[in-house]
Amino acid sequence: MQPGAKKNIILYFLTDINVFISVYLSFFSLSWITFKLTGSPAALGKIGFAQNLPFLLFSIYGGVLADKYDRRKNVIKCNVGLTLVTIVSIILVVTDLLSFPLILMLGFSLGSVFALNYPSMIGLVKDLVTDKQVFPRVMGAAASNAKIGQVAASSTFSFIFAAFQAVGTFAGALLANLIALTAIILVKKPPQEINLQSDSVKTQFVTGIKYVFQYKPLLAVVLISTMISVVFGFVTFQLPIIDSDFLKGGSKDLGILYLAGAIGGLTSGIYMSRRKSTKNILRFLIICAFISGISITGIAISRSMITTFIFAMGVDFAFIAAMGINNTVLQMLTEESKRGRVLGVNTSFNWGVMSIVIMIFGYLAKYIGMEVTIVIVGVLTVASGFIFALTMKKYLPVLKQMYAVRGVEPGHEPF
Secondary structure, three states: OOHHHHHHOOOOOOOOHHHHHHHHHHHHHHHHHHHHHHHHHHHHHHHHHHHHHHHHHHHHHHHHHHHHOOHHHHHHHHHHHHHHHHHHHHHHOOOOOOHHHHHHHHHHHHHHHHHHHHHHHHHHHHOOOOOOOOOHHHHHHHHHHHHHOOOOOOOOHHHHHHHHHHHHHHHHHHHHHHHHHHHHHHHOOOOOOOOOOOHHHHHHHHHHHHHHHHOOOOOHHHHHHHHHHHHHHHHHHHHHHHHHHHHHOOOOHHHHHHHHHHHHHHHHHHHHHOOOOOHHHHHHHHHHHHHHHHHHHHHHHHOOOOHHHHHHHHHHHHHHHHHHHHHHHHHOOOHHHHHHHHHHHHHHHHHHHHHHHHHHHHHHHHHHHHHHHHHHHHHHHHHHHHHHHHHHHHHHHHHHHHHHHOOOOOOOOOO
16 A cells, blocks of 8 residues: 555544544443433433434435545544534533433434444545455454454443543543544545535435345345344343353453453454455355354353353454445445445444344343343344355346446455
8 A cells, every 4th residue: 555545544543443432432431320320221221222223313314425425524524523422421420410311312412423424434445445455454454443442442441430430431532532533634535526416315315225225235235244233232232141140240250251252353353454355255244144143142052151252252253244344345336426325224224223123132032031032043143144145146147247347356256
């Protein structure tokens, strides 16, 4: 890569990682304050739903913005929005006015801005990396930014909160916001071609959804990555119960399991960044579905910290790899003018639909038991891998046509 391109990527990663640090610190703070105010598991469930619902509601609209306006400027505006929400949080904490309804509003606001930001942030990678061979590696590495942000936020949250209470954790989030905002402002890229200014938002919104459903290979990629996201989300939200009921552990053991996920996710990001070609990358997505399904099933069966640690790594490894693969392939095979909207649809499914599905599985676990529910999720995930493989083979002629139209070079075919 040229020096200018390397600088842009460094600034991009600095922006992306600090956005995740900020969001995680804010979410951790809101969840902890909710627990202190209410002591209610139901209230924690509500704040989790409030934070994730915007992905279902606004991600596709975020994709419209990514196509209609300059993606870098969109990211700048969203970072300003995150900064303002964080400042409001600090003011409410300092003035002791932070009630549970306001916590729900702050959680929804943070989720909304992040949902609008994500399609532009992901789409920006292809704007900055024009080399077709380098792009998948950068995209794969970028998939682990969420885990880096999570590790940084989770490892500092307890210390900051113990020393400075919620004011300190929100101040840390604000600092991360400012670093991200400064970094993205310094990014330099060629002007983005804007050719949709005459289309209404509604028209673009519908066009994006139709485009994904029209091209069955794209839809299949979105759906299988959503299933892998469901596994990740379900394990993440239910990990305290898994730790308590299956392993008879406490808070220390829970922290170890969260660390397992972080290690698995970072390992996946490193692996994806070292792949030198997109050749058969969708076949690896099938393997990720198998890893995901087997890992969550293993968690249900395991009663040992060591084996559960390994299976927890597998869940996050598959999730981060799937995110890197689908964000790479969807951008490779999508018409340039619709790239942002396709990423918006993908985000809406991976995070928005995922949040609803894991809530349904949570209620199912209440009636049939956690172990049986986990096994059901695992079986469905493995089955999705087989269905995806059959779908790709069925639509291989369509894929080959897409390769030709999108300029995919011989030897780099994703399937």
